[in-house]
Amino acid sequence: MYMSTDEIREKFLQFFESKGHLRLPSFSLIPKNDKSLLLINAGMAPLKPYFLGIEEPPRRRITTCQKCIRTPDIDRVGKTARHATFFEMLGNFSFGDYFKREAIIWAWEFVTEVLKLPRERLWVTIYEEDDEAFEIWHKEVGLEPDRIKRMGKEDNFWEIGTGPCGPCSEIYFDRGEEKGCGKPTCGIGCDCDRFVEFWNLVFTQFDKDENGVYHRLKNPNIDTGMGLERIAAIMQEVDSLFDIDIVKAIRDKVCEVTSYEYGKDAEKDVSVRVITDHIRGTVFMIGDGILPSNEGRGYVLRRLIRRAARHGRMLGKKEAFLHLIVDTVVESYKNPYPELVQKAEYIKKVLYNEESRFNQTIDVGLEILESEIEKLKKNKEIILNGEIAFRMYDTYGFPLDLTKEIAAEKGIIVDQERFDELMQQQKERARAAQKELENAGWKDINIVIDEDIETIFVGYDTLEQDAKILKIFLDNEETAYVKEEDVCFVILDKTPFYAESGGQVADKGILEGEGVLAEVLDVKKGPKGTILHKVKVLKGEISVLSSVVAKVNEELRLATMKNHTATHLLHSALRKILGQHAQQSGSQVTPDRLRFDFAHYEPLSEEQIIEIEKMVNNVIQQAIPVEKIVTDLDSALKMGATALFDEKYSNVVRVIKIGDFSMELCGGTHVDNTGQIGMFKIISESSVAAGVRRIEAITGNKAYEFILNTQQTLKQLRSKVKASTDSEIISKIEQLENTIKALENEVEKYKLLVVENELSSLFGKAVDYGEFKLIVNRKETDDMDYVKLLTDKIKERDSKAIVLNIIQQGSKVTILMSCSKEAVKKGVDCGKVVKEVCSVLGGKGGGRPDFAQGGGNDISKIDMALQTAENILKDILKGSAQK
Template sequence: MEWTGLNELREKFLSFFESKAHTRLPSFPLLPQGDQSLLLINSGMAPMKKWFLGQETPPSKRVTTCQKCIRTPDIENVGKTARHGTFFEMLGNFSFGDYFKHEATKWAWEFITEELKLPVDRLWVSIYEDDDEARDIWVNEVGVDPSHIVRLGKEDNFWEIGAGPCGPCSEIYFDRGEEKGCGKPDCAVGCDCDRYVEFWNLVFSQFDNDGEGHYTRLEHPNIDTGMGLERLACIMQGVDNLFEVDTVQNIMKHISEIAGVKYHDDEKKDVSLRVITDHIRSTVFMLADGVMPANEGRGYVLKRLLRRAARHGRLLGIHEPFLYQVVSTVVKENEAAYPELKEKQSFLEKIIKIEEENFNKTIGKGFEILNQIMEEMQNGGNGTVLSGEDAFRLYDTYGFPIDLTKEIVAEKGFDLDEMSFAELMNAQKERARKARMSQDDVAWADETLGLAGVKTEFVGYQTLEADGKVIAILVDGQKVESAVAGQKATVVVDKTPFYAESGGQVADKGAVSAEGCSAAVLDVQKTGTGLFLHVCEVKEGAVSVGETVHMEVLNLVRESIKRNHTAAHLLQAALREVLGDHVHQAGQLVNAHTLRFDFSHFEAMTPEEIKTVEFIVNSKIFAGLPVETKEMGIEEAKATGAMALFGEKYGDVVRVVNAGGYSVEFCGGTHVDNTSKIGLFKIVSESSVAAGVRRIEAKTGMQILELLQETTAAVHQAAAELKLTNPAELVAKCGAVMSELKEKNQQIEQLNAKLASLQFGSVAEDAKEIKGCRIVSAMMSDVSTEALRTMGDKLRSDASNTVAVLVSVGTERANMLCVCGPEAVKLGAHAGKIVKEVSALTGGKGGGRPDSAMAGVGDKTKIDEALMAVPEIVEKLI
């Protein structure tokens, strides 16, 4: 057993199984492809589920991979222990109905004992308690010492998730030595201590579970194995945990250099080093696979990891953005297996730096608000429990992590109402779930229809009309034989010209008809198994299963969509030409009315850049470039330089759309056959969607004529409102009106200042003396907040022992200000406490610093009564 680097171990494993006739596949993206059940890929077999379930044919019956994985259920424990991490790599070899237990066990043992030379006397094997077949193979064929085989129960050694393929497991353990154990007499394989490390799980998928506890033997059983690469590296390198593995430790060393600390010198700092190290690995790989920071779903997971890492940087004394600097080391340690990291390094650094800067802006405000709330709690005003509402507001509005809130309030000796916070979080998640309902319905329909192995033939590239046979109908989620006039139904046919929503392009619209019946097609969705679901409204007669219907796509809608989709391709090419190669599509929506294109970029485009992009796209339209679509092998497509969607996974055969060589992209959408048919292109808006993601909305063809007509009408209407007969004079007239308004506003401000000054004179005259403090209170009409603050500052500067409570009452609302001079503060006066108590007498709320604080007013009729209580309230404090 020799020390072996993590990158070398990965290659050893994949090469070994290639020698056993396995096809090596690259890691699938962390972003699940066509699987709505997963937020992120969390195991080696997850991306291959469709192959195990028989929904699609695998590229080979024998496959080996090293799969990137993210798991976040234990995120709170990451850093606190050296065991937990969110990012890991899973080595695996898989058989889809080919070899089974004999080969899987033999090759596993051969790899670890002959290739890695792990000492046999320190290896243990566990089997499912009833799996005598596996024991016989391990002992009699593989040659494992029977005393090193342990039987474990269903919970440990039987893999199943509900109905479907399942089976017993065999796990391989490494004995790290008695000194790593718990010391208990019964310490053995399965103990929770650190002595016996399970590092390879062989799943023998040999049964089909009907979901009711009945198991049927599969005719063609499968093999699914998983071995944690980092865990194997710990064994081969003789280290205690993943943070001491070579590639991971090098990342931590870079962080330590930036922070000026050393690992193992201080346990609290070690926690922060582990958090940052793990989270920056996860962040880099997620971003590289197309996950972008967002406020929900996988984007929120990414944002949370980034912000948790940035917070722990603060705990190490780093207050400036620093995570982006560590990206270079993450790339360096992993580029051998994942060369795309190097290609995207600049992009990764920029996105992470922007997120760090945003976090620094928001967390400062969060700290200020939380400290203010806790100050009020410390003064006995609001108990000892931070409300879930306050915690959620900090999280939702200011991006303040809940774990940070919990940590800070605990340090002050307070508790947090986690139950009400969780309720608010669940309500937010429910809203997010509802937003994804249409996608979930498609996945659900696949099972309900029960059409295993059946696909809809799409002929919409060649024609807008076709006859198809109805093979299933759903009404209200239930399979029916027919749908009648007035009903909304989902109709499935064996052949269709209708494009299903995909790749950001909306579905076609049109009609379905047969003798005596007709229906409008409102939407079309495609299931993971290739069935096209036509959402229809039956207009007359009945549509029935088994009958042949005529399907016709609405040409005007399809043509508009084609213009916008081809324009989107030209737009991406033009953006890369003007802004740089870092530009990648981050999302798009193409319909008959507009095109919306999201792309990776780090700042707002300048007017000149927008103008240049518009000019380039229109020049390609006027050039009349031919647009050709062709299906080809993926390697051939890559050789043409065709652009792939960022983070997308493609099959062996792809469709390439080539617009005169200027834009060449992988795309399954519909397009014009010549750019001249787009007509014209106009950018309507450019805006921010998220950190590092911009959005352009644009129009083409007839939509530009509509836009011109609307704009012309608006210009004429504006001119008429300003009494102009010539719209060409509109700009000059607008400038004159604005100058006039500015002058009048200045006059109004001057008059208001004079009025406030007149009111201010009488305020100071009514001052009272209480225990050395000069008490001033007054109510004034329509004084701006700024003027109110100016008056307060003047009162404080006139006498440092001043305590003043001033109220400005307007028609809409009233504002209350309390100021305390330095001498008054020394005597015990506190503006935040005073204004809170005074405003509460009106039903208002507020608070703030000892020297100055603001509050709102509830019932205006109670202001006089509240101001009369000021002397008494101040007297209690001094």
């Protein structure tokens, strides 16, 4: 019965391909256009738009093996045989095609005829009200009624958050009495390891909204999920998912790296399994472009990495080690996920940097946390203050879950309510800081559009189109017409205007009609294939069903196309020069410039930037035709086209192919020939987040203007430094630097002479306190550097001098006091003296015992302040004072 994990995966996908299903590769762990999920947590999650009918699926039948991340049961990972945060989910899906009968019959066929699992060890559950499923299992499959168990909603009604859901039927495998708990009630649903549920057939009939209301879907769908690791454990007759072939290899590597022999210590075995699970998840998350952070999916990644690092410490591994396991993970998964091979070095860098950063603070954090826990134990308390937990998170990078886990091991509970309050306050502060940004855009649009309304986009072929106005919305309300000066939203039956998408900004232009002129300010995609034009009426009135000519601003469109095609060239050049990990993380294409974010772990060198520019400009100079190929998604992927960041593709897609240099899926507008771009120039390279770099660049006329401006600047600079040629500018600047340095040295010499003269005067007025002298430097000046120099020289001449500077700067007074260590030993505290002095002046001050500073605004009380300082010092040094 043994079958490798790779074999099971492939046999499943091939089986459903034979049943007319389209095989799709695993989607990214990052959900696309789905705010209800942080990470893909089920095989059906990326397919929700197809289930809801929002998008057209590439085929009515689809099969996938989807990588998933789930963390609700993270505390059970490593402690049970089947819990994991990372797993693969095999699935077959029907979008309004087949339903319960085919799903059940095919599942049984695959299990019994392909996997050849013994029928007598298989059990089935159904939702208690699903008589239809019972009839199919009993009458068509031939399963005995006593092997079909009816279960309640909690067990056999599938839903995760909002979205598609419905009753389900699960298939269980009986691992034998020896795996059971021995209780008379042991059976399906028992918490022991005897009966293992490995395949869930979900009959998607409803859509659950945010209010918990179930809406019946027009076309019922099929969504199945079979845990690959679970079925592999059954087929390989092992006790745990950590024992199956591809996972055991990783577990063995963890033991090798940590020098621990698995099976010797139950608690340490848990740590090995936690690391084994978490390293798989982190490799795939980083591979999909997720980076560690304190929010969202980045927080989930950081939590997994830091949790694994802590368990490494429990195995005696204090230095960064997780990156040493990456190659083994890649080796285990390279067949179904070959992209990991190309990204391996990048993944190692990110892991090493994050773990090293954590190691720099973990000891201090652990010491503080353990100290707080010890205090609680001494006081016989069990609640850890939420403020401490928040400080651990905010200052030391401890995820709350890690703090809770460590505390729980000591029998301590964290006050999460207070933690959440502080977290909310922090979020509100951040939200307030971004208020202007949040109010920008179209976030306040709330219009309802009929389902039969659709806009045909013709902007790939023309920049001018006769069109009919289908809908007008003013202040979110549908209206029949709008008048001059109104700003409204218009839907046309046809439009040449490109709606903002894929990082490319919208076109601008005009709508013209008889006695009518309107400016198109912005264009966005609306629901169900509509395009919303934000327009301002400049002349006349616009009415529904009237005809207009839609004209795109040709100059802006052409500039945008140049920048968009250049973005594709830049993306390809980065991957060729930096490595395949340099994937797009975001972009913006405007007429003026392009902005491109990409995954990379360090700043680009000047040499790399020059090399990238040369490579892109070389392709531009070759005047290579830019092909726009319209095809189906499956064919495009087989061609080798790469998908852009955060895009959702229908079955019909556009491939932008630039010779052998670049080929990407893209719905944006592009030039016909790279020669049209003219020139490409990078103007900045910077960091936007940990592991994400940003390049800004310009093309065409903007690049030409940039060079002209640079030449003009050089010309002015040449004139300023009196250089005859551009190449002579540097040597002239070096001469000026030498001259400035010489002059600065002369100034310093002059300052020293002035200081020496002033020292004699100050020491002549000094007040003696035994072995100590109080030297008061009272003057008007803005040169505080000179004051500090004078203070240093006083102390050089007499190490026991106590220096009090009272410096008037306009209507303000600055106090600066310094004394020797000997004076501090006698009780002098500059911090306390300055605090009292500044209080007299109506201000504040303080500092260390040997140095302090402060200030005030009441210059009329300088004499009183000086007397205060002398009185304080006299009291402190009265034992040795001899005034």
